[in-house]
Amino acid sequence: xxxxxxxxxxxxxxxxxxxxxxxxxxxxxxxxxxxxxxxxxxxxxxxxxxxxxxxxxxxxxxxxxxxxxxxxxxxxxxxxxxxxxxxxxxxxxxxxxxxxxxxxxxxxxxxxxxxxxxxxxxxxxxxxxxxxxxxxxxxxxxxxxxxxxxxxxxxxxxxxxxxxxxxxxxxxxxxxxxxxxxxxxxxxxxxxxxxxxxxxxxxxxxxxxxxxxxxxxxxxxxxxxxxxxxxxxxxxxxxxxxxxxxxxxxxxxxxxxxxxxxxxxxxxxxxxxxxxxxxxxxxxxxxxxxxxxxxxxxxxxxxxxxxxxxxxxxxxxxxxxxxxx
Numbered sequence: 001x002x003x004x005x006x007x008x009x010x011x012x013x014x015x016x017x018x019x020x021x022x023x024x025x026x027x028x029x030x031x032x033x034x035x036x037x038x039x040x041x042x043x044x045x046x047x048x049x050x051x052x053x054x055x056x057x058x059x060x061x062x063x064x065x066x067x068x069x070x071x072x073x074x075x076x077x078x079x080x081x082x083x084x085x086x087x088x089x090x091x092x093x094x095x096x097x098x099x100x101x102x103x104x105x106x107x108x109x110x111x112x113x114x115x116x117x118x119x120x121x122x123x124x125x126x127x128x129x130x131x132x133x134x135x136x137x138x139x140x141x142x143x144x145x146x147x148x149x150x151x152x153x154x155x156x157x158x159x160x161x162x163x164x165x166x167x168x169x170x171x172x173x174x175x176x177x178x179x180x181x182x183x184x185x186x187x188x189x190x191x192x193x194x195x196x197x198x199x200x201x202x203x204x205x206x207x208x209x210x211x212x213x214x215x216x217x218x219x220x221x222x223x224x225x226x227x228x229x230x231x232x233x234x235x236x237x238x239x240x241x242x243x244x245x246x247x248x249x250x251x252x253x254x255x256x257x258x259x260x261x262x263x264x265x266x267x268x269x270x271x272x273x274x275x276x277x278x279x280x281x282x283x284x285x286x287x288x289x290x291x292x293x294x295x296x297x298x299x300x301x302x303x304x305x306x307x308x309x310x311x312x313x314x315x316x317x318x319x320x321x322x323x324x325x
Contacts (some may be wrong), residue, residue, distance in 0.1 A: 064095020
């Protein structure tokens with residue numbers, strides 16, 4: 001089969017090697033899936049550089065934390081799934097390939113009417129947005145929510161989840177076109193951060209009070225200013241650091257007037273609570289019913305994985321970047 005492998009870590013997409021390798025065989029608790037689409041995530045860039053959960057001794061590896069396709073064989077202990085069933089899986093590795101292995105606890109059925117390219121894009125963004133907002137931030141319908149980087153996959157998912165639960169949403173993006181599209185997705189207020197200071201704008205929009213919840217995924221100066229727009233009893237959840245360092249668990253600041261900050265990782269949550277992956281069924285159903293949208297910014301064939309990662313890293317995209325196989 002064709003696959004992308006990493007033999008050594010490096011700062012650019014040049015470490016991705018497109019090659020022929022043997023098709024894997026499923027163990028007793030595994031399924032072999034014919035991959036039809038594999039989603040790219042910013043964690044893939046950290047994996048490529050060697051900063052994300054993989055040691056040099058574990059190389060070579062096939063990147064790709066989530067994918068969708070059709071089951072072609074199942075292990076002897078697998079009872080929940082069958083050959084020819086369409087599924088979406090999030091094993092953490094292996095998706096950049098024509099075939100990949102998945103286990104039942106990180107796999108869900110794909111309902112009729114949901115395309116594989118859409119399903120593959122969903123697990124990380126929707127589960128991250130849901131658990132960060134609802135579990136960590138305790139978001140309520142009465143809250144005013146600021147979602148940074150609204151045009152990202154997580155941002156788009158978070159806007160829809162927050163509006164679905166009845167909140168008012170402010171979001172940020174880097175162009176007027178992105179702001180317009182985010183308004184169409186449900187955002188009540190949009191701020192082009194390349195033109196306006198989002199801190200000043202948020203405080204003006206809220207009469208100086210600030211927001212009840214902030215979902216922050218940029219880091220650096222954006223993280224610092226996000227803290228400064230928290231209302232009393234406000235909650236900020238940090239989920240990334242695309243433009244600079246975010247907080248570590250040991251460096252979360254002490255805040256006044258009941259404000260709270262937390263750091264969220266969907267990978268850590270699913271490691272300790274694998275049953276949480278079934279929450280994906282809710283979002284697959286909402287997409288099937290056309291109540292939620294999954295925005296695919298661009299697709300690339302597997303052979304062009306380098307170009308796909310370069311496009312993701314450039315941060316000009318809106319929505320998800322997906323490999324099609």
